[in-house]
Amino acid sequence: MTVIQIIDAFAFYGADVILLAFVTALTVQICKATFLKKINKKLFTFLPFTFGTLFYAVYAAVRNLSFIYLVNEYISIIEHGISVGAAATLLYVLYEQFVREKKGGLSAAEGVISALIEGYVPCERVDSVAKLISEAIQKDVTGAGAKKAEDILKQYSYENMTETDLKMLANLIIETLAHVNAA
Numbered sequence: 001m002t003v004i005q006i007i008d009a010f011a012f013y014g015a016d017v018i019l020l021a022f023v024t025a026l027t028v029q030i031c032k033a034t035f036l037k038k039i040n041k042k043l044f045t046f047l048p049f050t051f052g053t054l055f056y057a058v059y060a061a062v063r064n065l066s067f068i069y070l071v072n073e074y075i076s077i078i079e080h081g082i083s084v085g086a087a088a089t090l091l092y093v094l095y096e097q098f099v100r101e102k103k104g105g106l107s108a109a110e111g112v113i114s115a116l117i118e119g120y121v122p123c124e125r126v127d128s129v130a131k132l133i134s135e136a137i138q139k140d141v142t143g144a145g146a147k148k149a150e151d152i153l154k155q156y157s158y159e160n161m162t163e164t165d166l167k168m169l170a171n172l173i174i175e176t177l178a179h180v181n182a183a
Helices: 003-013 015-033 041-045 047-064 068-072 074-099 108-117 123-139 145-156 163-182
Strands: none
Touching (some): 015 047, 015 074, 108 123, 123 163
């Protein structure tokens, strides 16, 4: 997308989408930190879109003072709700990358690894596991960095992780670091 297309998208959807995106991002983070700690972390991908659609539907019903509006304009409600979810996701990524300071002063590679393993490793161990994986990959001269990362993940990840998930996550780490280092 070009800058003009992005500006046009915000002009079309309006400030209400951005304001609802803030509320959605905050709600998702509260849910992650409180009563949704035990659910599968992959489901968090859909939460901003679900909450965004729900919040936009409530907003539209209140703005138009009619629940009939929701039925008649359901496609517009869903479209705007998904836009709210996308904006909330963007806000979260911007916050994680530019605002939030990670403890322990992680290097760039460790920061990337930390972001990738979040949700697969207990929160209190994410930074230390990221450092372990980064060290193992840097010291690797055999080219078996993915295997070393997989072994470390197996040791520190949640118990419900399958072998396939561990292999895929380890390969994702290696490929991401390769692309980051190449850039």
